[in-house]
Amino acid sequence: MIRLAKYFGSNIRSLRKREDGNATIEFAIMFPIMMTMFLSSVEIGILTIRQVMLERSVDMTVRDLRLGHFINPTQDALRTLICQRAAVIPGCMDSLLIELRPVSTTTWTPLAQETTCKNRDEEINPVVTLNPGIAHEMVLVRVCAVFEPIFPTTSLGISLKRDELGGYALVTSSAFVNEPS
Secondary structure, eight states: OHHHHHHHHHHHHHHHHOOTTHHHHHHHHHHHHHHHHHHHHHHHHHHHHHHHHHHHHHHHHHHHHHTTOOSSOOHHHHHHHHHHHOTTSTTHHHHEEEEEEEOOTTTOOOOOSSOOOOOTTOSSOOOOOBOOOOTTOEEEEEEEEEEOOSSTTSHHHHHSOBOTTSOEEEEEEEEEEOOOO
């Protein structure tokens, strides 16, 4: 019995001194952290590309509005033009909402703080102002696009504000003064 205890005691001591498996432990600890960082960086890269393309397409469309290329713009016509120019927003036609409102030069009232975005779960579009204004009038533009995250469980996905269906809202704003006729 004493021999058996000495045998197991010496084997346990020799096992404690071994360093086999240290790389496995480090990998098991660091892999989830590194993958989260990698997936978050991919997600923020795609988010940035979508934001830049949305802003670019809105700027190009605002230029067309300012120059009077649209007689009576509709939500669908503007949405189609913006979606064609911003090709990287998935489901753009179903998730984009445009708001146009002239600014009063006496009160200088800005757009509301709360951004109105489309609820992708419903067929009904929210009521927003779509008034392109008249010549020499300043008009504020706000566009909201909602999209699904690619990796919703990464830390970036946790920190962004989400809608009821788990999508993120990209919002861009602009202003222009209508050219005289």
